[in-house]
Amino acid sequence: MTQESMGPAGVNPPEETESIKVTRPADGVAIIAIQSEPLGVLRHAVKRALMTTLRELEADASVRCAVLTGSGKAFSVGSDINDFSQEVGWLLENDYWEANLNQMIEDARFPVIAACNGHALGGGAVLALSCDFRIAAASAKFGFPEVKVGAFASGSGTQRLPRLVGRGRALDLLLTGRIIGADEALTFGLVEYVFPDDVFMEEALKIAQTIASHSGLVTAATKKCVNTGLRDGFDAGLAAESDLRVKTGRGPDAIEGRAAFLEKRQAHFNK
Numbered sequence: 001m002t003q004e005s006m007g008p009a010g011v012n013p014p015e016e017t018e019s020i021k022v023t024r025p026a027d028g029v030a031i032i033a034i035q036s037e038p039l040g041v042l043r044h045a046v047k048r049a050l051m052t053t054l055r056e057l058e059a060d061a062s063v064r065c066a067v068l069t070g071s072g073k074a075f076s077v078g079s080d081i082n083d084f085s086q087e088v089g090w091l092l093e094n095d096y097w098e099a100n101l102n103q104m105i106e107d108a109r110f111p112v113i114a115a116c117n118g119h120a121l122g123g124g125a126v127l128a129l130s131c132d133f134r135i136a137a138a139s140a141k142f143g144f145p146e147v148k149v150g151a152f153a154s155g156s157g158t159q160r161l162p163r164l165v166g167r168g169r170a171l172d173l174l175l176t177g178r179i180i181g182a183d184e185a186l187t188f189g190l191v192e193y194v195f196p197d198d199v200f201m202e203e204a205l206k207i208a209q210t211i212a213s214h215s216g217l218v219t220a221a222t223k224k225c226v227n228t229g230l231r232d233g234f235d236a237g238l239a240a241e242s243d244l245r246v247k248t249g250r251g252p253d254a255i256e257g258r259a260a261f262l263e264k265r266q267a268h269f270n271k
Contacts, residue, residue: 018035019034019035019036019043019045019046019049020032020033020034020035020046020049020050020053021033021035021071022053022057025205026205026208026209026212027062027209027212028062028063028064028065028209028212028213028216029063029064029065029066029067029205029208029209029212030057030063030065030066030067031066031067031069031205032050032053032054032057032066032067032068032069033069033070033071034046034050034068034069034070034071034075034076035070035071038077038080039070039072039073039074039076039077039118039119040070040071040072040074040075040076040077040124041076041077041078041079041080042076042078042079042080042098042123042124042127043079043080044097047097047098047101048097050101051097051100051101051104054104054105054108057108057110058108058109058110061216063110064110064211064212064214064216064219065110065111065112065113065208065209065211065212065219066108066110066111066112066113066208067112067113067115067204067205067208068105068112068113068114068115068127068128068131069114069115069116069117069201069204070116070117070118070124072118073117073118073119074117074118074119074120074124075114075115075116075117075118075119075120075124075127075128075140076119076120076121076123076124076127076128077119077120077121077122077124078121078122078123078124078125078126078127079122079123098123098126098127098154098155098156099154099155099156101127101130102126102127102129102130102155102156102160103130103156105127105130105131106130106132106227107227109216109220109223110216110219110220110223111132111211111219111223112130112131112132113131113132113133113134113135113204113207113208113211114127114128114131114133114134114135115135115200115201115204116128116134116135116136116137116140116142116182116191117137117140117200117201118137118139118140118141119140119141119142120140120141120142121141121142121143121144121145121179122143122144122145122146122153123153123155123157125142125143125144125153125157126144126153126155126156126157126160126161128142129156129157129160129161129164130156130160132223133191133192133193134185134190134191134192134193135191135192135193135194135195135200135203135204135207136182136185136186136191136193136194136195136200137182137194137195137196137197137200138182138183138194138195138196138197138200139182139197140181140182140185140191140194141179141180141181141182142179142180142181142182142185142190142191143173143177143178143179143180144157144161144173144174144177145177145179146177147174147175147176147177148177152174153174157174158170158174161173161174163230164189164190165188165189165190166189169188169189182194193207213269214269215248215253215257215269215270216253216269216270217247217248217251217253217270218248218253221244221245221247221248224240224244225237225240225241225244228240252270253269253270257269
């Protein structure tokens with residue numbers, strides 16, 4: 001058993017598997033719903049369950065896009081303040097699970113869309129930041145209120161937010177702890193889409209299905225190139241492009257894509 005599965009203290013508590021529900025509403029698409037109460041709270045066991053779910057989906061080649069969402073009134077309000085401890089071990093373990101979960105989402109083979117159906121606060125907002133892009137219901141709220149209780153958006157929040165919205169806007173949200181609505185989040189660049197509540201999930205699934213209809217090899221390569229360039233620099237991103245362009249360009253999906261274009265028909269990629 002690896003250190004990652006054991007956690008920093010070498011303890012392997014039971015998974016809270018009932019807190020996560022996975023459905024497959026369309027070909028190539030998986031919905032991962034956070035069901036923990038109250039309001040999608042991210043206890044350690046919930047984070048471990050999410051990591052287990054991601055590993056299982058990574059092993060399923062038929063999954064070409066995932067939608068991460070919440071059940072009920074919230075996407076996730078982050079950690080439960082009642083669970084907070086000043087013990088060094090608890091603080092390190094909390095950041096360990098959050099940072100590892102968020103990195104696993106960023107590094108996933110398939111695109112992961114955050115479908116923010118309600119409040120995305122604290123660690124829940126950081127969880128949304130780790131996804132490839134974010135779709136918000138019109139009633140959704142976003143914020144990093146940790147500063148109000150003597151904490152800050154650790155677990156990668158202070159690194160992901162400024163890279164997404166810029167330094168000034170990131171510090172505005174992180175240092176005031178204010179909560180913003182979906183429209184302001186769209187203006188900030190914190191989310192990419194806002195839809196009315198009654199059609200929000202339907203629209204999110206349409207976008208996921210569009211992505212899943214394309215070559216899984218190409219979407220994975222695209223995501224890897226973007227992440228490599230942002231993480232390791234422009235030249236590293238170009239090197240990744242060159243390497244993966246050759247690998248995908250010689251594959252069956254590229255052959256099918258070219259044939260479909262010339263024959264003026266819909267491409268049918270490997271599933």
